[in-house]
Amino acid sequence: MKYAEKTIGSIVAENYQAAAVFDKYRLDFCCGGKKLLGEACSQRQINVEEVEADLRQLTQSADPAKAFQQMDSGTLISYILLQHHFYIRQYGPIILQHLEKVAHKHGGNFPYMIRVAAVFSALLEELLQHMRKEEEVLFPAIRSLDLPGSNSNVHIQAPIRVMEQEHDEAGFLLEEIRTLTNNYTIPEQACTTFRISLMELEEFEARMHEHVHLENNILFPKALHMMIPA
Incomplete structure (x- = not known):
């Protein structure tokens, strides 16, 4: 095609x-x-x-790192929205549904999965709120810095600090899930949904790592660099 x-x-x-x-x-x-x-x-x-x-x-x-570094802030934001925010909204609820099913059916033999489902539920709720703040406040502010005549009246330092703190909090929850599942180890007697849910969690964590990397290490420094001194 x-x-x-x-x-x-x-x-x-x-x-x-x-x-x-x-x-x-x-x-x-x-x-x-x-x-x-x-x-x-x-x-x-x-x-x-x-x-x-x-x-x-x-x-x-x-080189992926070089490609991301060469993107302007608007293009990088669009990539984050398309590849990461969309993924979380689309697949996060599906993963949670699988985890809750596993916790309900197999929590007796694998009690840690009850906690995993609860932690992921909290993580997903936090991420949905986090993304909304980025999309409604921070990202539009960063995009405006690319516009002709942009000035230092656009304040992004405080929102960026908040987003970075929330990234850290999400990282702690992901680390707890990894620890609870012994690095996403699939039990021999695990059913199909059990196996799928652990694989989904591992992919979710990998995507979150790239997501946070792109914002913390590329987008946010790029945006701060664009700020015009008062």
Whole structure:
């Protein structure tokens, strides 16, 4: 299938480096991610063949850290929203449902899973509130710094400190889950849902690590650097 026949969102999902290409052509891959690339290019009178050529030049072997560092703050925010916030909202409740099922059916033999379900429930609730604050307050403020005439009246230091503290709190909960499950070890007699839930938890933790890394180590320092001294 040609790139033109794929949705913009699916292209970025397959290769995050495509975000930089779409940003170059001012193609919305977040809110406009459901549009076919060909349709989006036609609407903006962009030569789709040029966009496809740039996409074909992307390679999975490129240094991911360098790619993220080269993204402007707006593109990086869009990537975080698409790859991480969407994932948590979409799959967090499903993982919790699996964990609660395991805790209910197998909590007698594996009592630690009762605690795991409770900790993950608390983690998910905290993350949903955390993401809402980022999306409604911090991210718009950071995006505004890229606009012409932006100034130091945009205060982001305090919100960033709060977000970093909440990242730490989420990390503590994830570490507790890892400890409770003995590094996500699957018991020999575990049923399918039990096995799946532990694999889901391990993937969730890995994604959270990248999520927090992108914000704490790349996005937030980049945003603070853009602040114009008063």
